[in-house]
Amino acid sequence: METSSLGGYVAERMKGGSSKTDIREELLAVGWSEEEADAAYRDGVIILGVPLPSEGTRPTLIRKSSTVDVVTNFFSFILLGIIATALGTLFFSIIEQSFPDRLSVDPYVDISAAMSGIHYAVAALLIGFPLYVGALFIWFRTFREDEGRTESRLSQWLTYIVLLAASITLVGDLIAVVFTFLQGEITWRFFLKALTVFGIAGLIFGFYFLERKKIQYHQDIPRKTFRIFGWSVAGIVLIGILLGFFVGGSPETARKQGFDVRRANDLSTLAGCIQGYASDFGALPDSIDVLRRSSAYAYCASFVQDPETGKVYEYRVVASSRMEGESRVGEFELCADFSLASPGSREMAYPESSLWSEHGVGRSCDTVTAQLGTLAPVVPMKK
Numbered sequence: 001m002e003t004s005s006l007g008g009y010v011a012e013r014m015k016g017g018s019s020k021t022d023i024r025e026e027l028l029a030v031g032w033s034e035e036e037a038d039a040a041y042r043d044g045v046i047i048l049g050v051p052l053p054s055e056g057t058r059p060t061l062i063r064k065s066s067t068v069d070v071v072t073n074f075f076s077f078i079l080l081g082i083i084a085t086a087l088g089t090l091f092f093s094i095i096e097q098s099f100p101d102r103l104s105v106d107p108y109v110d111i112s113a114a115m116s117g118i119h120y121a122v123a124a125l126l127i128g129f130p131l132y133v134g135a136l137f138i139w140f141r142t143f144r145e146d147e148g149r150t151e152s153r154l155s156q157w158l159t160y161i162v163l164l165a166a167s168i169t170l171v172g173d174l175i176a177v178v179f180t181f182l183q184g185e186i187t188w189r190f191f192l193k194a195l196t197v198f199g200i201a202g203l204i205f206g207f208y209f210l211e212r213k214k215i216q217y218h219q220d221i222p223r224k225t226f227r228i229f230g231w232s233v234a235g236i237v238l239i240g241i242l243l244g245f246f247v248g249g250s251p252e253t254a255r256k257q258g259f260d261v262r263r264a265n266d267l268s269t270l271a272g273c274i275q276g277y278a279s280d281f282g283a284l285p286d287s288i289d290v291l292r293r294s295s296a297y298a299y300c301a302s303f304v305q306d307p308e309t310g311k312v313y314e315y316r317v318v319a320s321s322r323m324e325g326e327s328r329v330g331e332f333e334l335c336a337d338f339s340l341a342s343p344g345s346r347e348m349a350y351p352e353s354s355l356w357s358e359h360g361v362g363r364s365c366d367t368v369t370a371q372l373g374t375l376a377p378v379v380p381m382k383k
Helices: 003-013 020-029 034-047 067-098 111-147 153-182 188-213 223-248 253-282 288-292 299-304
Strands: 314-324 327-338 362-371
Touching: 003 020, 003 034, 020 034, 020 153, 067 111, 067 153, 067 223, 111 188, 111 223, 111 253, 111 362, 153 188, 188 223, 253 299, 253 327, 253 362, 288 299, 314 362
Parallel strands: none
Antiparallel strands: 314 327, 327 362
């Protein structure tokens, strides 16, 4: 039996009320292949009068977005969170460094931590923003090249959930800014931070307002509009990165700052070792080598050399012993060569923690008072 005749048989069976499944099982049972059975069913449908599509009058078929599209969309939202957080952190840090306020100085955070925050934000923008642009390009190209494609419900829900999370985050940031204002920060810092929050929020919701109209509601949004929006955001990101390099310094400057922070920490720790030695043995050590040879203070040897040059820090006894009230004290001086000048005076939680943290370029010294114990000094034996 020819396939066309088989199509007539299928048409008669369909007129009799048989389902496609029943007809297909009958044809397979007597030896027709699956391809022949499908072709026969198609011929039978045509015989019954179902019109064939023609070019120009064929309606656009609606196709749901694939799993790849959903993953691409989700990936873009992760990048959006990284970029928004980095941009806010970057501009907040730049504002705080450019418009310092003594009332808001955190005594437990040094300048190196602030610079690290700026550098991390710049790194996040340098990596995250191009990837985000690429993900959006793939997302829009998918729907531009296939006009029949429609967004899945999962992708729609994901979009609105992420925008809700972004809204909550931005509202929380805005609350923090207003709280700072109510705490007394009535300065340019407040207005610039508030402008930063509103700017980031406006960019996110402005873009996704257009994106929803284009993707979900299939409205005709010119590509030029998205290009202008994209170049504007790219310009803001570029300005932020350049300001970040200007305020946070170049990689070479950051390395020098890192060495200076290490020097200040070394001298502070070394001063503690000397004070401990003076309390235990009743006298200041004659030299740093005395600490190295002492089993109780052998760990201090890790802090006696400049991390960059390997040169031993300068140590000098200013006053071996003198009376201060009823106590016997000694004074000593520690010095180091710093690469950069410190960023300025800071209010510290503990006065002694500011030693060596404020310095100029080159040799800088600080004097420390040590309480002398009652025990006679013991000179360690050389090995």
